[in-house]
């Protein structure tokens with residue numbers, strides 16, 4: 032694994048190796064090193080992904096180079112490639128990129144010689160979100176095989192749906208999609224079910240917000256919750272052990288009743304917590320694969336364990 036761009040590049044072994052390392056980080060087994068620079072190049076708004084990368088980078092002892100597109104030379108016409116190349120030139124050792132283009136990666140891949148992580152590509156992929164979702168499901172069920180998982184919402188415009196459907200199928204889950212008319216994606220070859228069928232049959236109901244920013248025209252969301260969302264009545268029909276997930280941000284009262292966001296079945300904030308550890312694992316994996324860090328180097332660099340400092 033050279034970069035972390037698409038779930039399609041991941042073997043089952045890659046996925047489990049990241050999940051295992053993330054669990055180990057969650058348990059407090061953290062090593063710090065010095066003077067490795069991480070740059071977070073976010074060209075689209077983000078709260079969770081960006082800030083959990085920052086927390087993950089700080090927990091790993093990386094120096095975080097922050098970037099705000101709106102006050103950067105992007106405003107003078109600088110391209111994504113030139114921005115990335117600049118960060119590489121000034122010493123960044125790893126880049127995290129979020130961009131509105133579905134295939135921004137092809138624009139910068141060829142000549143950047145440091146690892147790149149996809150923090151969200153248009154409506155195409157959100158692989159680190161996918162990994163934290165996999166971690167959450169695995170913690171809950173201990174396996175993916177034959178789980179019934181519904182992804183419900185604005186499938187057509189959701190990078191989360193695209194990454195998760197493919198990765199979950201690879202791991203043996205039965206993936207179903209549920210969408211209001213016009214929100215289906217013919218490019219995703221998975222069976223569609225109604226939200227009522229989803230709640231009655233699935234182990235995981237994963238909700239998505241309407242991605243208004245990616246729509247060509249405005250969509251009326253009146254009665255969306257009653258017709259296509261997770262109401263309290265529908266939640267009462269879920270399987271006893273079933274869980275609710277959502278990548279967030281949440282539009283309370285639109286795709287999910289506000290009272291369900293923090294209900295017993297909800298794993299939404301657990302997902303966010305897992306995001307830190309899974310991102311630590313992904314960055315460690317890439318930095319090792321590129322030879323930027325390795326066990327020997329860690330030892331030479333006055334390695335210390337966070338646990339020693341927190342006790």
Ligand code: CP
Pocket residue numbers: 076077078079080081151160278279280
């Ligand atoms: N889930 C997610 O990507 O959230 P942000 O847009 O806040 O990063």
